[in-house]
Amino acid sequence: MATLAPRPDLLLVALRRSRARTLRVRAAAVPRARRPPVPPQAARRVFLGLGAAFVDQLARMASGGAPSRSFVAAARPRQGVSPVEEILKNVEWPDEFPFKPDDFSRFDESSDTVFYSAPRFVTHIDDPAIRALTKYYSQVLPPSNTPGVAILDMCSSWVSHYPAGYKQEKIVGMGMNEDELKKNPVLTEYVVQDLNLNPKLPFDDNTFDVITNVVSVDYLTKPMDVFKEMRRILKPSGLAIMSFSNRCFWTKAISIWTSTGDADHAWIVGAYYHYAGGFEPPEAVDISPNPGQTDPMYIVCSRKKTA
CATH class of the missing domain: 3.40.50.150 (Vaccinia Virus protein VP39)
Known part of the structure; x- marks a missing residue:
């Protein structure tokens, strides 16, 4: 299966929504008294190459169009095609490194x-x-x-x-x-x-x-x-x-x-x-x-x- 070229301009909105949901789920999993503070830069987590929408699209194509319940479930569709194995085939890399310094920040920046x-x-x-x-x-x-x-x-x-x-x-x-x-x-x-x-x-x-x-x-x-x-x-x-x-x-x-x-x-x-x-x-x-x-x-x- 041919690898789809990433379209950052179409994926950023979907990724931001997915990222917001991820942050809410992860925050809810931490007991309220122990919940770590979210640094201001966490709001600017933009993945410029790919995103959740692209992975879901690839999983749907491999599984005949059926929506996937999760990334883990989609990792090995019925036909045996793994999106993880497909993702680095025929990649058109951006000209410049596609990440910003804030992408390497963490919730816990302690030692x-x-x-x-x-x-x-x-x-x-x-x-x-x-x-x-x-x-x-x-x-x-x-x-x-x-x-x-x-x-x-x-x-x-x-x-x-x-x-x-x-x-x-x-x-x-x-x-x-x-x-x-x-x-x-x-x-x-x-x-x-x-x-x-x-x-x-x-x-x-x-x-x-x-x-x-x-x-x-x-x-x-x-x-x-x-x-x-x-x-x-x-x-x-x-x-x-x-x-x-x-x-x-x-x-x-x-x-x-x-x-x-x-x-x-x-x-x-x-x-x-x-x-x-x-x-x-x-x-x-x-x-x-x-x-x-x-x-x-x-x-x-x-x-x-x-x-």
Whole structure:
């Protein structure tokens, strides 16, 4: 199915309405006494590339015109066409980066260091989604114990979801909580760093064969700086894998993420690769194990260009 070209001029009104509904629903879900203040800039969350109306339209086309009940339900229409997988095919990217600084604001702008100071030895996606991600890793990561292979697990914690017993000579974890990183059995070393304060990655050029990031790309407030650094430290043809679901600490996720849906999220991450430069055209993959029943799981990946 051909990918529709986004029409920002027609979609902005629908997106603003959808965004307003999203904010009302999310605000209602927070107990009144604990409801965080909404920053003034939250009113200007404009997604210039795509929007809820476009995703719904794509889902309806794939399902024969039937309206979708939700983004999750629409993620895998009856014919098996995932809007998430379609969204990055034949993209006509805007000439300029389509986001504004306020799009990377958050409801909770307090210190991330404080927020992540207490270890959380839990998983942030359910077991079927974890198994789907592990299976995907088993298909795309270099075989275990491949000489010379180095992997960076960005925004890592106490588990990386790599296949059981997976090993390489160098697997570096970068995360926010040292206690969590110490518990991660796959890591050979780790770095504690807040990428929102310091997006500079402390590694030499052309160091890593693979960079992974699990359900954390939505927290990056300086994504372009981070993706340019990823390009720098990847070896030529090195692979970057960003995985995400529809779950997050929504007060810490960037506003453009909390205001949009699953296919939009794939477009957002794809835009990071595109505008960072030096990456092959990004690809979106829907590995959701039980659409509409368990947590969805999506991948947006790309390789560093060889020249």
